[in-house]
Amino acid sequence: MPATVLPDRPLPRQGVIAIEAYVPGKSTAPGAAKVHKLSSNETPLGPSPKAIAAYRDNAGQLETYPDGSASRLREAIGARYGLDPERIVCGAGSDEILSLLANAYIGPGDEAIFTAHGFLVYKIAILAAGGTPVVAPETAFTADVDAILARVTPRTKLVFLANPNNPTGTYLTFEEVKRLHAGLPPRIMLVLDAAYAEYVRRNDYSPGLELAAISQNVVMTRTFSKIYGLANLRLGWCYTAGHVCEALHRIRGPFNVNGAALEAGIAALADAAHVEKSVAHNDTWLLRLTKEIEKLGLVVTPSVGNFVLIHFPVQAGQDAASADAMLKAHGVILRQVAAYGLPAALRMTIGTADDNRRVVALLATFMGRA
Ligand SMILES: *Cc1c(COP(=O)(O)O)cnc(C)c1O
Numbered sequence: 001m002p003a004t005v006l007p008d009r010p011l012p013r014q015g016v017i018a019i020e021a022y023v024p025g026k027s028t029a030p031g032a033a034k035v036h037k038l039s040s041n042e043t044p045l046g047p048s049p050k051a052i053a054a055y056r057d058n059a060g061q062l063e064t065y066p067d068g069s070a071s072r073l074r075e076a077i078g079a080r081y082g083l084d085p086e087r088i089v090c091g092a093g094s095d096e097i098l099s100l101l102a103n104a105y106i107g108p109g110d111e112a113i114f115t116a117h118g119f120l121v122y123k124i125a126i127l128a129a130g131g132t133p134v135v136a137p138e139t140a141f142t143a144d145v146d147a148i149l150a151r152v153t154p155r156t157k158l159v160f161l162a163n164p165n166n167p168t169g170t171y172l173t174f175e176e177v178k179r180l181h182a183g184l185p186p187r188i189m190l191v192l193d194a195a196y197a198e199y200v201r202r203n204d205y206s207p208g209l210e211l212a213a214i215s216q217n218v219v220m221t222r223t224f225s226k227i228y229g230l231a232n233l234r235l236g237w238c239y240t241a242g243h244v245c246e247a248l249h250r251i252r253g254p255f256n257v258n259g260a261a262l263e264a265g266i267a268a269l270a271d272a273a274h275v276e277k278s279v280a281h282n283d284t285w286l287l288r289l290t291k292e293i294e295k296l297g298l299v300v301t302p303s304v305g306n307f308v309l310i311h312f313p314v315q316a317g318q319d320a321a322s323a324d325a326m327l328k329a330h331g332v333i334l335r336q337v338a339a340y341g342l343p344a345a346l347r348m349t350i351g352t353a354d355d356n357r358r359v360v361a362l363l364a365t366f367m368g369r370a
Pocket of ligand 1: 041092093094095096119162165166193195222223224225226231234235236
């Protein structure tokens with residue numbers, strides 16, 4: 001019998017080796033006097049002052065463990081959205097929830113589906129759990145229900161749908177989401193990632209709470225990182241069936257959400273006026289930016305989020321890489337999205353009025369329209 005050759009150092013599982021690490025939006029522009037970061041869909045209005053105060057108040061208790069059941073936060077979320085707190089699970093960002101879902105439901109040989117320009121954290125979570133990522137093509141930069149359903153096999157365990165999607169900003173109507181759910185066998189979990197739900201102003205959109213409420217195989221995830229402006233604290237949650245909560249509770253860290261995040265989250269939820277202000281700012285600038293950038297001869301994918309996907313011409317000098325370099329030289333950082341299969345585009349987060357005007361002016365010069 002040949003001797004087994006053992007590795008001379010610990011090796012991660014194959015799925016871990018297959019992961020291309022997530023590259024976050026950049027936050028530095030070497031040489032620029034001031035940085036205008038429009039690369040991570042952070043809110044230009046910041047968090048509610050009440051959330052900041054709650055965060056500061058927590059500083060006196062750093063030696064005590066937080067409430068591992070997040071009970072007051074879950075009650076506050078339940079009261080705000082009319083949900084049963086028992087069916088809410090909180091996490092260190094919704095990214096943690098997405099990983100927990102993958103770890104709980106996917107093993108080696110299992111498949112999980114996401115869409116061609118879908119959020120890249122799904123692929124990482126699937127691979128890290130030992131599963132096989134399956135990519136469904138999109139139509140007009142939008143998730144395609146039939147394409148997703150066509151990729152279901154006996155090995156499919158999860159379907160991840162960002163609605164609206166990042167980085168495209170497009171969304172599926174609730175009718176389409178329900179059609180997707182109806183087409184999935186009940187053994188497959190549908191994960192509706194509604195990170196940008198608060199920004200959407202469309203009558204035919206729903207984050208999916210109703211569907212999660214009545215189904216045994218739907219999880220809706222939400223975050224405090226975007227409209228609530230608490231990305232730095234890492235806070236997210238999901239609403240799902242009781243049996244799914246039980247699975248997630250088994251594998252999550254017993255104190256996965258820190259106390260400062262719990263308190264800031266509760267305070268942020270209570271400040272509806274701040275959220276309204278953020279939505280109003282976004283409404284104004286989403287429309288204005290889309291129009292003004294299109295006037296320059298660039299193509300903007302219609303977005304319902306707090307960001308726009310800008311498509312650049314292919315010719316040298318006017319391509320996305322040149323635009324990115326020009327903007328960076330002026331301290332403006334957009335998001336490169338080549339890793340999302342969009343090498344000719346850049347994603348711009350809607351910023352302050354000043355930053356938005358700055359980008360339009362710079363792009364106008366770049367496109368020879370100034
Ligand atoms: C930003 C974002 C999230 C939020 O992630 P957190 O871990 O909660 O900060 C989730 N899904 C999508 C599609 C996002 O763009």
